[in-house]
Amino acid sequence: MSITAPTTGIRPDRYHRRDELAALDPATDHVEIYRALSGLEFPWDIQQALSMALFRTYAVPSIGRLLADTGEFTERTQKRYDDTGLILDTVLANGFEHAEGRAAIRRMNQMHRSYDISNDDLRYVLCTFVVVPLRWVQRWGWRRHTEVEKVATANYYRELGKHMGIRDIPETWRDFENLLDAYEAEHFGYDPGGRAVADATLDLATTFPPNDRAPRALSRAFLLALLDEPLLDALGYPFPSKPVRMAADAALRARAVVVRRMQVRTEPFSLEQSPSIRSYPDGFDVRELGTFPATCPVPHGGRDRNPAG
Template sequence: MSHTYRNAVIPERVVNLDEARHRHGAMADHAAHMVMAGDPLADAVIAELDQLGKEGRHILNRGLADGLTSLGEQPPKAIEALLRQLETVPSWADPAQIDRGEVALLSVPQPWFEICAISSALVHTYASPAIARLLAQTGQLTKMASRRLVETGMWGRQSTLPGGLHRGAPGYISTAQVRLLHARIRATALQHGWDTAVWGLPIGQTDMARTWLDFTLTPFTALAAVGIELSAEEQKGLYQYWSYTAYLLGIDERFYQGVTDHASARRLQNLLDMTNAEPDDNSRALTAAMVSATASAPNPLNSQARRWQTFTADSAETARRENAQGPGPDEAFRLPGGTAYEQNIAVPTTA
């Protein structure tokens, strides 16, 4: 895919661009300019929902659950375009891998995933001053941190279970909901005077790529510190699976198509980090709130400790089988008041 940047203005948040060009070549300019790029399909749906109201939300939710064909011959145009893209599995995606789920993450016991992987992912996300500024504007940091941990864990689990990304499956729906929530946040921030000349577009493509790394490279860097490491083959499978997740999230393909292992992921992370300003007070406040929320959560690690003291391929396979079972209908999570997506986009539901 070719990209041109005629008359494009690079926002002030982008730093060290000359050094990044020297180290990363044309990809540095791509990352710098994609700070100003959103997600046209999802952004159009948000605008359409604002026009259609409650009925539009019903149509969207039905389409996510039951597919585009369930909406008849003339669904709303923006909803139709988004669903068509979501339901078109790209030729490079492996259907068998989608059937299996994300094997590497499923081999990690849930307590380690939640406490080690999720926490490290959010810390790196919050390290971006632009992202932190956007999130901090909502206020109530402690309350938000707890829900953020729970919702992130729910999405991570749903999207990696066997078949979780099949059309209409919980992971597919929650991934689309994350994408649409980003679009809603973008639209709301722009309506309230967000300074794009300084901060770029709220949750622009470069920020989405950063978040994608926070569910691939960042968690497994943290997990490696406690002895949970991936083989070369496992790394390949991890990034293949999450490339399809990136596609569903509406992330520009140039960010992820060349990322096939931790080494190539680190190159992308280095580019995004070196062109990003240092963490600021918002970053520190969000991280402190998240650490506090993590510390106050029940700690089920002790029951898993012996398994990881004697970590073997068999123990990993045991964990994968247990995690792949997923919660039964009666164990499914429901947050009081609904998820952030339900609160901001979907038709309100009763808990």
């Protein structure tokens, strides 16, 4: 089935695609549904949410410290950001069975195998991919997700997690939420490495449109206002004032009102075309993205390591 944007009169029906997606089966059509959500219905929201999800991973010391030790997110922040997004986008754009999709997953798994990463940490990161965008759209999207879309989102990342060799993946989107909340309650904490990676990512985010149109201090304050207090506390950031939080919330809600009245998107958003992706102006080969350490640069401590990651 092809996801379309038929017209009603001279203007596409803003909610037609929602109804069309609701008629699909999230058990078998989850790739098609999630591709439509990311590329057509909520492209900006999901991209922003996945970017903000990075900060949650930094607040888990075992993850933030590892990322700091590799130097990738502090010394080559733009490239690391681009590589992460492009690898994931290649899987989504092509599917799990396509040669390019398989190459992207292989590249991701090769990188993960170079480091001592526990199954629990990989599973938590997978949870952020599901939960943070769902909660973002619930709060700031131009419309809310349907139940079919939530189920499809969870099923898409369940399949991705299986290809990554992650064990004990949550079954439902609610299970993903419960696991994320429980993991953060137990593991969130301050680590200098995690804070350094967060600072580097925050600095990069202030250069993305439309943040780059405002003074950096203002953009930084806006971005921090989007983070919840447990996350801010774990990263050691000061809590933004209530007026700043209210202003950031109001700006995103106002955007949702505007988007709700815009023409329906008919051409899928491509991350490669995003102005935030800057490392490969002449294109890229997914097989060459990421890092290629000859040996693991981080000592292995014998934790419950993911055999595929």
